Amino acid sequence: MLKNMNFIEKLRETGLRPTKQRVKICEILFNRDKTFHFTINDLAKKISEELNEKISLATIYNTVHALKNKGYLKEISINSDKSYFDTNTSVHHHFYDEDTQQLIDCDENEIETVNVKKNITGKKINSVEVLVRVASNNHNQN
Amino acid sequence: MLKNMNFIEKLRETGLRPTKQRVKICEILFNRDKTFHFTINDLAKKISEELNEKISLATIYNTVHALKNKGYLKEISINSDKSYFDTNTSVHHHFYDEDTQQLIDCDENEIETVNVKKNITGKKINSVEVLVRVASNNHNQN
């Protein structure tokens, strides 16, 4: 998925026009070794730091949503006040460090398969994900 | 926890002044058999339906947060765009129906104990919760 390279082709393949802005954003998001967890705000900051030119906030929102809709990004809700995106789009689990408010990916094999016994009639399960909240001291654990 | 009754005493016990508004809100939230999942908006609507007098939105926010801080409510993040509260404050799991956007509680025994193998050094685990997303058809499963 969009790793290391030629984002122009990658974007085109999925029907997203490879505009200058989209390509730049892809470079920032996907030209890295490990998963990147970010908020729109983080991303906007990174863009203005690493790039010379500015990209409008509206475009950042649009692009992130376009990438999300094409399956290149995944949205994760932890806090009501922040929306995180994750470049790791597989079904996987997370640790959330309540001290630093950081998200940490958790490999499938680091949490034993979750056995769900309940069934909602007429519905099928789309995903089963675990959130492990950690902190160094006695925090309020909401 | 604040079930069935005398909310005046209950509130006082935890250092929350039992004002008229807080007692009313407690009655709406906790005078019920099953768990109540709601957004601030849901609650505001319910208040204006079931009560004659109005309670200001600011008060509703303040009260919900006060109740949350005292451990009477739990906040749950599913969508970035909605913040749910839950009158069931125990560590427990949820089903989320993506068709209806409804939260459904899941008893501890309906999901087998989750075995977390990973450790974050220097941190202790506060909670381990599972979110099972369900839908009737092939939905986008973000």
Place this chain on the structure above:
DNA sequence: TCAACAGTTTAGAATAATTATAATATATAA
């Protein structure tokens, strides 16, 4: 190559959810 069109970007306005403010009101302790 280039014109035409559809899709995209942009600044700024609009909206929605939440929080802050400051005046008024209320609960509680003495």
Place this chain on the structure above:
DNA sequence: TTATATATTATAATTATTCTAAACTGTTGA
């Protein structure tokens, strides 16, 4: 019952996100 601390309220402010409409750009095909 009075003084004081705390709560409520309407409204303003703030924040995150989405909308809008004009200007711009990528792509297609003549």
